[in-house]
Amino acid sequence: MTADVATIRPAARLRGEVRLPGDKSISHRALILATLGTGESSIVGAGDGADVRSTASVMRSLGATVDRVASDGRTVDYLVASPGAAGLTEPLHTLDCGNSGTSLRLIAGMVAGLPMTCVLDGDESLRRRPVARIIEPLRSMGATLHGRRDDSLPPLTVVGHTPLRAADITTPVPSAQVKSAILLAGLQARGRTTVREAIVTRDHTERMLRARGVEVERTEGPDGGVAWTVEGGVSVQAITEHVPGDPSAAAFWLVAGAIHPDAELEIRDVGVNPTRRAVIDLLRAMGADIEEHLTGETVGEAGGAIGEPRADLTVRTSALRAIDIGPAEVASAIDEIPILCLAATQARGTTTIRGAGELRHKESDRLAGIAAGLSALGARIELTGDDVRIKGGTPLHGATTDSLDDHRLAMTFAIAGLVASELTTIGRPDSAAISYPGFFDDLERVRA
Numbered sequence: 001m002t003a004d005v006a007t008i009r010p011a012a013r014l015r016g017e018v019r020l021p022g023d024k025s026i027s028h029r030a031l032i033l034a035t036l037g038t039g040e041s042s043i044v045g046a047g048d049g050a051d052v053r054s055t056a057s058v059m060r061s062l063g064a065t066v067d068r069v070a071s072d073g074r075t076v077d078y079l080v081a082s083p084g085a086a087g088l089t090e091p092l093h094t095l096d097c098g099n100s101g102t103s104l105r106l107i108a109g110m111v112a113g114l115p116m117t118c119v120l121d122g123d124e125s126l127r128r129r130p131v132a133r134i135i136e137p138l139r140s141m142g143a144t145l146h147g148r149r150d151d152s153l154p155p156l157t158v159v160g161h162t163p164l165r166a167a168d169i170t171t172p173v174p175s176a177q178v179k180s181a182i183l184l185a186g187l188q189a190r191g192r193t194t195v196r197e198a199i200v201t202r203d204h205t206e207r208m209l210r211a212r213g214v215e216v217e218r219t220e221g222p223d224g225g226v227a228w229t230v231e232g233g234v235s236v237q238a239i240t241e242h243v244p245g246d247p248s249a250a251a252f253w254l255v256a257g258a259i260h261p262d263a264e265l266e267i268r269d270v271g272v273n274p275t276r277r278a279v280i281d282l283l284r285a286m287g288a289d290i291e292e293h294l295t296g297e298t299v300g301e302a303g304g305a306i307g308e309p310r311a312d313l314t315v316r317t318s319a320l321r322a323i324d325i326g327p328a329e330v331a332s333a334i335d336e337i338p339i340l341c342l343a344a345t346q347a348r349g350t351t352t353i354r355g356a357g358e359l360r361h362k363e364s365d366r367l368a369g370i371a372a373g374l375s376a377l378g379a380r381i382e383l384t385g386d387d388v389r390i391k392g393g394t395p396l397h398g399a400t401t402d403s404l405d406d407h408r409l410a411m412t413f414a415i416a417g418l419v420a421s422e423l424t425t426i427g428r429p430d431s432a433a434i435s436y437p438g439f440f441d442d443l444e445r446v447r448a
Contacts, residue, residue, distance in 0.1 A: 006429035008417025014263035020245030038084030039238035054098035090116035109181025113188025166191030176201035244271035257315030278332035322349030347392035357386035364404035398422030
């Protein structure tokens with residue numbers, strides 16, 4: 001592999017054990033909550049990708065001491081010492097979120113109620129991602145925010161000198177990042193802030209707040225939706241957070257093992273939070289042979305779950321069948337849809353994925369990118385608006401693909417290369433390090 005391209009040879013078989021980077025979503029939140037808390041927090045096994053490093057850098061700029069105390073190239077242990085929310089300082093320069101939309105959106109909520117002005121910016125890709133869905137709810141709480149092009153794009157300026165007021169907000173599009181930004185702002189608001197979502201999104205923020213002494217009330221709606229409520233003015237406690245392996249990273253190996261004709265892979269210490277495990281359940285619905293052995297879970301309190309369940313997974317060669325993936329499943333597996341599209345190319349029948357428009361607003365237009373890349377590899381895939389139809393049972397052949405600087409596309413095309421005939425070339429493969437440093441090393445190891 002060079003900086004410009006990676007060439008993947010088809011693999012005769014896949015064997016071995018994979019240890020994943022720490023869960024990216026949890027790692028971001030652990031750094032942010034450690035900075036809002038007073039005292040020393042330890043974060044064990046965080047992801048060491050570029051996105052998480054961006055959040056760590058921003059926390060330093062806000063006045064926390066964030067030390068890397070150990071790293072194995074995939075995970076990192078942090079020691080965070082912070083004066084707490086009241087002691088954070090206005091940054092002297094623009095806060096660089098790199099390629100991380102999670103960093104920008106969550107940090108916008110974090111600083112919206114603090115007495116400082118911040119400018120959140122990032123790379124060229126981040127500057128193309130919409131911020132209106134963050135601006136509108138935070139403005140309803142009294143925050144002052146401004147973006148580029150009629151407040152639709154970064155850089156995002158957050159002026160937090162006005163005290164926030166609590167609000168009752170319904171998110172129009174399922175988004176754990178938007179929900180989390182509102183809850184983080186709610187910690188600095190007067191009164192009780194409620195976020196209502198029609199489709200339940202990942203609940204890491206809620207679990208992690210509870211673990212740090214913040215009461216988060218969950219209310220079930222009659223239509224299947226959920227409301228989350230926090231009280232303003234509550235202190236965040238400093239704790240030790242143990243980060244499980246990232247299920248979104250595990251998804252690539254689960255699909256590799258399921259679609260390869262001679263495979264057995266063991267994936268260690270995977271987070272299996274009920275709001276993140278959709279990719280496991282969807283692959284099982286397709287017929288994937290996946291064994292799951294729970295290795296630990298923190299017992300929840302009366303107010304709800306406070307810990308992250310984790311498990312060891314084993315996946316073997318499987319005969320997959322097509323399924324229908326609806327909008328609720330898409331929301332639950334939004335980051336895994338590209339690799340699920342690859343699985344669908346090898347399933348018997350036609351898989352339909354409906355309501356995947358959110359993928360157009362990621363690091364790239366992932367719908368267009370996955371359709372172009374898989375089509376080049378010989379897949380039969382059609383896009384109709386925000387819906388995808390994939391006719392399965394199609395042998396893949398080597399081809400030239402482009403990751404569009406999107407880590408999930410780079411890794412999806414690399415897994416496809418393991419089962420394609422002849423060589424597969426991936427343009428801009430280094431983007432994989434955004435979430436999974438060492439991915440290509442692991443790929444070569446399990447094929448050996």
